[in-house]
Amino acid sequence: MTPVCYTLLTLVFFLLSLVTIFFQVSLYLSWDDIGVYQTWTDYSHKNQSESFFVANLICIVPLAYICTSSYFGLFKIKVHSFYALHSNQQTDPPCLVFSGMLLMRLAIAVAYNFLELSRVKQCAFFEVMGPLVKI
Secondary structure, eight states, rough: OOHHHHHHHHHHHHHHHHHHHHHHTTTTOOTTTTOHHHHHHHHHHHOOHHHHHHHHHHHHHHHHHHHHHHHHHHHTOSSTTTTTSSSSTOOOHHHHHHHHHHHHHHHHHHHHHHHTTOOSSSSSHHHHHHOOOOO
């Protein structure tokens, strides 16, 4: 890839990181009763002509970035070959089980976080896992 592509990707990921940090901070602000992210999704539902595409895009892009950034760090951990995942089927079974366990634990946390960002009150996820209690 050219240096221009790297620069553009750096800017895109920097902006996505800023947006993610802003969303996380806006969860706990007192002036944000409606929710910044919910405002975006409400806009997409009001615009009926391209509502489906815009609503899915607004949901997929932040969720994909949050998942990618958290899972990338998780799978790059290499501590004395206990957490390490090796290529060419060289990873031993306990490491695979432990990595799968960490993946599932992180998936639940990301799902709770995303549902809190989008201010969803009732869904099947909350029926199974229970509501999120803020401390």
